[in-house]
Amino acid sequence: MKNDRLGQMTPRPRYLQLAEDLIGEIRDGRLSVGQTLPGEFELCESYGVSRHTVREALRRLEELGLITRQRGVGTVVTASDSRESYVQKVRSPAQLMQYPPESRLMVISSGEVVADRVTARLLGCTSRTRWYRIRAIRQLRPGGAAIAWSDIYVLPEYADIVAAVGRQSTPIYELLEQRFDERVATVQVDLFAGLITADRAELLGVAAGTPSLSVVRRYTGRNKRVFEVSVSEHPAGRYTYSLELHRGWSSGEGWAAG
Numbered sequence: 206m207k208n209d210r211l212g213q214m215t216p217r218p219r220y221l222q223l224a225e226d227l228i229g230e231i232r233d234g235r236l237s238v239g240q241t242l243p244g245e246f247e248l249c250e251s252y253g254v255s256r257h258t259v260r261e262a263l264r265r266l267e268e269l270g271l272i273t274r275q276r277g278v279g280t281v282v283t284a285s286d287s288r289e290s291y292v293q294k295v296r297s298p299a300q301l302m303q304y305p306p307e308s309r310l311m312v313i314s315s316g317e318v319v320a321d322r323v324t325a326r327l328l329g330c331t332s333r334t335r336w337y338r339i340r341a342i343r344q345l346r347p348g349g350a351a352i353a354w355s356d357i358y359v360l361p362e363y364a365d366i367v368a369a370v371g372r373q374s375t376p377i378y379e380l381l382e383q384r385f386d387e388r389v390a391t392v393q394v395d396l397f398a399g400l401i402t403a404d405r406a407e408l409l410g411v412a413a414g415t416p417s418l419s420v421v422r423r424y425t426g427r428n429k430r431v432f433e434v435s436v437s438e439h440p441a442g443r444y445t446y447s448l449e450l451h452r453g454w455s456s457g458e459g460w461a462a463g
Contacts, residue, residue, distance in 0.1 A: 219254055220261035226252075227262060231271055231282055242272065242280040308352060310341040310371040313408070317361055328358060328434045329393070329423055336434075337364040341371065342408055343437070351409045352443050358434040378424045378433050388427045395421040401440060409440050416441040 230236045243251065248259045263280060266272045274280045318324075318338045325332045336358040342351045357377055359366060362385075369380050381387045396418065403413040417438045424433040 218261075220258045220265065223248075223252055223254060223258060223262035224265040227266060228269075228271065231266075231285055234285075236282050238282050238285055240282050241278075242282065244279070304343065304352065304374075305345060306374050308343050308345050309347070309374065310343050310355060311347075312367065312370055313340045313342065315339045315364075315367045317364070318358075327421065327436060328431075330431065330434075335361050337361045337367075339367050339370055350443070351440075353437045353439045354405045354409060355438075356436045358436075360432050363432070377435070381433060387432050389424050390427050390429070391425045393421075393423040393425070396446070397421075399438065401438065405438065411440045418444060418446075420446075 227236070227242075236242065242248070242263075245256055245259050245263075248254075249256055252259075263272065263274065267274060271282065271284050271286075272280050273283050316338065318336055320328060320330055320332060320334045320336060322332050325334060328334075328336070337360070339355075339357040339359070341355045341357065343353045343355060344351050357370075359377070359381065363381055366377065366380055366384065369375075369384075370377065378387075378389055382389065399417045399419050401409060401411055401413060401415040401417050406413040406415065409415075417440055419436065419438045422433075422435045422437075423431050426432050
C-alpha cells in the first residue's frame, strides 16, 4: 500500500496525505468493507511515517465513518464512502460566541455558592456541588449600555481569578488556562429564550419581563471535569449570534459545532 506521494515535498501535513491514500484505497475497493487494516507498525513501515502520523490518519478516517477501531480486534473498514455533514469551523472556543473586543465585564458580586436543584440542572452538575460564582454585567464601555448579565461559575480553587475579571477582554476560560494549567477539551453551548427578571432589569436598563436570549457555556478540561460554566442573559435586540455552515466532511481540525 506504499504510495510515492508521501515522499513528495508538500505543505500538507503527512497524516492528511496518508489519510487521503487510505481513503482512496477504500473507495476503489482495494480495502473492502469488513477488511481489517494492517497494524500501526506495518503502516509505519509501508509508508515511511511515524506512529503519530499513522494514528492521526486513522483518527481522520474514524471521524469520517470509514473505519472502527477496537482493542483486540484491530482497525476494520466499515464504509466505502464518507458521510457529508454541515459543520461550523472555529479555531478557539472564543469564536463560538463572540463579543465586541471593546466590551468588558463589570463585577457586581462574587462568592462561594452551593448548587440547588434548579442551578444544578442549569449547570449540568449534581445538587450541592460547590462553585465560586462571579456575577457581572457586560458593557460596551464603562458606563455604557449593558449587553448581558453573566453568572460565571468556576471551581472554588480558582476563586482568585475574580481579581482579573474585567481588566481585559481575555475570556475567563483563557485566564484559567494561563493561571491554573487548565486546558479546554470540550465546550457545550446551550441557548434558550427567557424573560428578564426584576432583579436584573434595572442593571440592564430594561423593563422587567423583557424577552431575552440566554446562553450557557460549559467548559470541560482534559480530565473530563467541568471547570467553568458561564450563564449569560442578553436583552432582546442587544446581541445577535450568527454562524455559517459549510458542506463538507467533519475533519476534527480546530473546534467544530454541529
